[in-house]
Amino acid sequence: MKELLREIIARTFEQCRIEGLLRSELPPDFTVELPRSRQHGDLATNIAMVLAKQEQRPPREIAEMFAGKLSQADPCILKVEIAGPGFINCFIDACAWHDVLERIEAQADRYGSSDSGQGRKVMVEFVSANPTGPLHIGHGRGAAVGDAFARVLAFAGYDVTREYYINDVGNQMNNLGRATRLRYLELHGCKGAFPEDLYRGDYIYDVARLVSAQHGDRFVHEREESCLPFFTRFASDTILQGIKDDLRDFGVEFDSWFSERTLFERGEVQKALDDFRAEGLVYEQDGALWFAASRFGDEKDRVVVKEDGKTTYFASDIAYHRDKLRRGFAGMIDIWGADHHGYIPRLRSFLRALGVADEAFSVILIQMVNLLRAGVPVAMSTRSGEFVTLREVMDEVGRDAARFSFLTRRSDAQLDFDLDVAKKQSDENPVYYVQYAHARICSILRVAEEKGLAAPVFADIDAGLLTAPEEADLLKQLSGFPALVSGSARAREPHRIAVYLMELVGQFHSYYTKHRVITDDERLSRTRMHLITCIRTVLRNGLAVLGVGAPDRM
RNA sequence: GCGCCUGUAGCUCAGUUGGAUAGAGCAACGGACUUCUAAUCCGUAGGCCGGGGGUUCGAAUCCCUCCAGGCGCGCCA
Numbered sequence: 001m002k003e004l005l006r007e008i009i010a011r012t013f014e015q016c017r018i019e020g021l022l023r024s025e026l027p028p029d030f031t032v033e034l035p036r037s038r039q040h041g042d043l044a045t046n047i048a049m050v051l052a053k054q055e056q057r058p059p060r061e062i063a064e065m066f067a068g069k070l071s072q073a074d075p076c077i078l079k080v081e082i083a084g085p086g087f088i089n090c091f092i093d094a095c096a097w098h099d100v101l102e103r104i105e106a107q108a109d110r111y112g113s114s115d116s117g118q119g120r121k122v123m124v125e126f127v128s129a130n131p132t133g134p135l136h137i138g139h140g141r142g143a144a145v146g147d148a149f150a151r152v153l154a155f156a157g158y159d160v161t162r163e164y165y166i167n168d169v170g171n172q173m174n175n176l177g178r179a180t181r182l183r184y185l186e187l188h189g190c191k192g193a194f195p196e197d198l199y200r201g202d203y204i205y206d207v208a209r210l211v212s213a214q215h216g217d218r219f220v221h222e223r224e225e226s227c228l229p230f231f232t233r234f235a236s237d238t239i240l241q242g243i244k245d246d247l248r249d250f251g252v253e254f255d256s257w258f259s260e261r262t263l264f265e266r267g268e269v270q271k272a273l274d275d276f277r278a279e280g281l282v283y284e285q286d287g288a289l290w291f292a293a294s295r296f297g298d299e300k301d302r303v304v305v306k307e308d309g310k311t312t313y314f315a316s317d318i319a320y321h322r323d324k325l326r327r328g329f330a331g332m333i334d335i336w337g338a339d340h341h342g343y344i345p346r347l348r349s350f351l352r353a354l355g356v357a358d359e360a361f362s363v364i365l366i367q368m369v370n371l372l373r374a375g376v377p378v379a380m381s382t383r384s385g386e387f388v389t390l391r392e393v394m395d396e397v398g399r400d401a402a403r404f405s406f407l408t409r410r411s412d413a414q415l416d417f418d419l420d421v422a423k424k425q426s427d428e429n430p431v432y433y434v435q436y437a438h439a440r441i442c443s444i445l446r447v448a449e450e451k452g453l454a455a456p457v458f459a460d461i462d463a464g465l466l467t468a469p470e471e472a473d474l475l476k477q478l479s480g481f482p483a484l485v486s487g488s489a490r491a492r493e494p495h496r497i498a499v500y501l502m503e504l505v506g507q508f509h510s511y512y513t514k515h516r517v518i519t520d521d522e523r524l525s526r527t528r529m530h531l532i533t534c535i536r537t538v539l540r541n542g543l544a545v546l547g548v549g550a551p552d553r554m
Numbered sequence: 555g556c557g558c559c560u561g562u563a564g565c566u567c568a569g570u571u572g573g574a575u576a577g578a579g580c581a582a583c584g585g586a587c588u589u590c591u592a593a594u595c596c597g598u599a600g601g602c603c604g605g606g607g608g609u610u611c612g613a614a615u616c617c618c619u620c621c622a623g624g625c626g627c628g629c630c631a
Contacts, residue, residue, distance in 0.1 A: 033570075036577090046573065049611065059611060084574045085611055130631070172631060288629050299557080299627085306629040313631050341558055342626045367559070368624075375565090409567065413560060414624065421566085421580085429593085430579070436593050444590045451590095484570080491571065499568055502578075513586085513595045554593065 001096055001479060002032050004076075005043050012066065012073045013047075021065055024054035034476055038469065041081060041089030042476070048086040059086030094472060098463035100479040104534040105458045112541045116486035117158030122331035123324055124150040127247065128165040131240040132176045133201055137417060138337060140250065140390040142366045144406040144547070146335040147252040148494040149364065151545045156489035161329070165320060166259045168236055170313070175199065176239075177232030181224065183208035184231070188220045201387075203242075207235045246391050250399060251547045258323075260316050268319040269311055273304060276318075281353055291318075296349035318350050321361075331360055333492070338365040338412070364492055366411050372418040388419075397422040400548045404431035407546050408498040430502055431548065434539065437505035439554040441536040444517050448529055451518065455533065456526040465527045470511040474531065477504050481538050485545070494546070501542045508535055 009032070016022040030047040048063035055062060063086045070088065071080040079091040104111045126146025129139050146162070154160045167173075179198040183205050185191070194200070211219070211234060219227045247254070263269050273289070276282045282291050282304065289305035291314070304315040324332050336343070344363050351361050371378040371388055378388060393402055401422050408430060409415050422429065445455070466475070481500070488496040517528040543550045 031570095031573085033573085035574075037574080040574070044574085049573080052611065087574065167631065170631065286629080290629095303629045308629080310629090312629070316631095337625095338559065339625055340631095344558090365559075413567085416566065418566085432593050433579085436591080440591055440594080447590050480570085487570070493571095495568090496570080499578090500570090502568090506578075509594055510596090512590085513592095516590065518590050554591080 001092065001476075002034075002043065002483070004096075005032050005045070005090065005092075008074050008077070009045060009047060009070065012069050015073075016066065016069060021069075022051070022055065022062075024051060027051060027054070034480070035089065038473075040083060040087070041079075042092040042472075044087050044089045046087060048082075048088060052086070062086070063088050094467070095464065097472065097475040097479060098466070100475055101461075101463060101530060101534050102458045104478065104537050105530075108537060109541060109544075111537055112481045112485045112545075113155045113157065114482050114486045115157040117153060117156050117489065119157065119159050120330050121159045121161075121328055122153060122333060123161045123163055123327075123329045124153065124333045124335065125163045125165055125324075126150075126335035127243075127252075128167070129243065130167045130172055131236040131243060132172050132199060133239065134203055135243055135246050135390040136387045137369050137371055137390060137393055138366070140393060140402060141369050141406045141411070141415065142335055142337065143247060143250055143252045143390075144403045145364065145366060145411050145494060148403075148407055148497070148546050149333070149335070149492065151547065152485060152489050152494050152497065155541075155545055156486045158331070158489070161255045162253070163256045163258050164254045166240065166257060166261075167313075167316075168240075168259055168261045169264060169316075173232050173236060174228070176235050177228045177230075178224070179204050180207050180211070180235040181219070181228065181231045184211050184219065187212055188217050190220065203239070204235075207238050210234075210238060246389075246394075250390065250394060251403065258320070260320070263316060263319045263323070268323060269315050272319045272322055273311075273315065276304075276353075291350065292353075293346055293349040296352040298345040298349040302346055314346060317347060321347065321351065322354070325354070325356065331362075333362055333364060335364045335366060338367045341365050362492065364411055367414045370414065370416050372416055372420075374420045375418065378419075393419070400435070401429060401431045403546065404434075404498065404548050407495055407548075408502070410493065410495055430498075432554070434501050434505050434543065435549070435551055436554055437508050438536060438539045438543070438550045439552060440512065441508075441532045441539075442552040444532060445529065445536075448518050448525070453518065453522070453525060453529065456530045458530065461527040461530045462523055463527060465524050466531060468511075468515060470507065470514060471531065474504075474507055474511060474535065477507055478534060478538055481542070497542055497545055501539065501546075504535065504538065504542075508532075 009030070010026060013022065013026050027047070027050045030045060030050045032043055032045050035041060035044045048066055049059040051062050052059040060082065063082045067080040067082055067088050070090070071077060076093045076096045077090055078093055081089045081091075083089055107113075124146055127135070127139055127143050129135055135143070150160050150162045175198050179194075179200075182192060182194055182198070187205070187208055211231070219230070273282065276291065282289050284290070287307040288303045290301045291304050293302045294300050302314055303312055304318070305311050321332065341363075348358065348361060352358070396419060405417060405422055406415070449455075466472070484496060484500050488494055515528070517525065517532055519525050540550045
């Protein structure tokens with residue numbers, strides 16, 4: 001409907017130009033929106049105010065003239081009013097909104113999808129936590145946002161691949177191996193000093209016990225140098241498997257798991273550096289090899305090969321993102337913890353050096369999660385092993401509640417996550433507010449079926465019976481869903497879906513208490529049943545995009 | 555010192571990419587279940603949108619500046 005009015009306005013505009021009433025071009029930035037207040041009509045446009053400057057006339061004067069033309073432009077425009085500084089408020093024939101019911105019925109679980117992504121191939125890379133320990137609550141937030149965002153993109157017509165980048169080489173890996181070996185020796189009665197900088201979490205004992213169970217004491221007398229690769233590999237494989245299990249149970253699926261180690265095995269890191277050398281993008285200084293990042297917007301140049309001959313993390317990331325490009329991704333969206341934000345200019349500088357457009361690469365930063373219990377902060381420290389894992393949060397508050405809490409907030413704002421609040425099955429918890437509406441609709445339809453009222457189809461209903469203002473509002477809200485999804489994709493803000501759903505169910509619950517769906521009037525009943533069925537479809541689609549369940553009863 | 559993020563009701567947060575009288579939920583108070591699920595609804599109260607300048611028809615939103623909190627600023631990952 002919005003789009004339709006835009007077209008009518010554009011048409012009217014041309015008419016005015018032909019008649020010499022307007023001189024300027026059609027401004028591209030005029031808007032058509034749903035006003036907050038019903039007094040302001042069904043749709044409003046600001047075109048007169050936008051035009052005021054170009055035309056050098058007062059906005060209200062333009063509005064008077066334009067509104068007169070607009071009111072004649074299309075039969076579905078019943079009335080046009082001018083208000084405030086120059087808004088043109090349009091009152092639209094109610095039947096103009098009815099076809100949304102037909103569209104929802106026809107598209108069903110595809111309603112809300114669009115081709116605004118035009119099949120562009122994009123990668124969402126997220127979580128990508130080092131396999132040195134279990135996922136914690138912060139990773140959970142990144143997982144929920146990344147997963148939901150990937151679904152939003154897919155729904156909005158992008159060709160999406162979700163990938164987890166595994167940092168399985170480097171110093172941290174060595175530390176993991178050493179820690180595991182020491183715990184293993186400890187289990188076999190050889191307790192030695194345990195360095196401060198190694199991983200102290202209890203999960204290391206779990207890994208060590210697994211080594212013992214599978215290999216007995218065969219490593220007890222072996223020197224560290226010879227068995228360290230084994231311990232490192234064993235521990236990271238075991239922990240990665242745990243991460244995969246956690247993510248699966250959290251409802252997060254990946255299309256691929258990309259190992260940093262394979263970049264080295266295939267010589268990709270070396271190849272990238274050789275190419276840079278050939279193009280004069282790197283130089284040697286102080287015994288190290290530097291990438292000329294400052295030539296591409298970073299604040300200084302960056303080391304890619306250290307004095308000791310080892311490559312840096314940045315070098316791997318260069319090879320990794322080159323690989324993404326080679327795989328044909330027109331869009332790369334990386335989801336990082338906000339503490340890595342300083343790294344963005346570095347990566348962007350390298351992409352610019354390759355001639356990649358800035359729009360092709362973007363980062364969604366996930367801010368910190370402050371974990372609370374009954375309002376009191378819970379101490380978190382990865383190294384000491386004192387942290388609350390994602391698994392524990394899932395077990396305690398439930399998957400849906402946890403995901404929804406993460407997805408109702410913008411990801412670039414810090415988040416207080418109170419375990420006691422999140423676990424309450426009450427009105428303090430918005431996830432149940434939304435799910436309850438879905439269950440309630442299912443319940444109504446069950447009762448209707450018991451009374452012999454079959455599920456209605458659009459052809460059999462009389463949408464003209466939907467005369468209540470609450471019904472008109474619901475139809476408008478439902479019709480805005482596809483634009484919301486594509487807007488959410490474009491703005492990279494998956495939380496908009498959750499906010500929208502809360503608004504929708506607020507309207508529904510309110511409607512429910514004021515109007516009965518099942519009445520003595522069978523035609524009316526069928527019509528309202530169709531309306532709530534459509535609401536249910538949108539709830540299902542919206543919740544599916546968020547990866548949150550839609551229970552039939554609660 | 556420099557950079558990024560945040561600052562909106564007592565608390566947790568939205569605010570449709572500059573629009574009309576700034577909205578929800580919780581907490582507080584008062585109401586609504588013989589009728590499709592009360593995990594719900596209706597009402598009351600609660601605000602110099604951190605402060606100050608600017609841009610314009612119009613600013614919570616954009617620019618500058620200051621204040622407060624968080625996070626970064628490695629030949630760590």
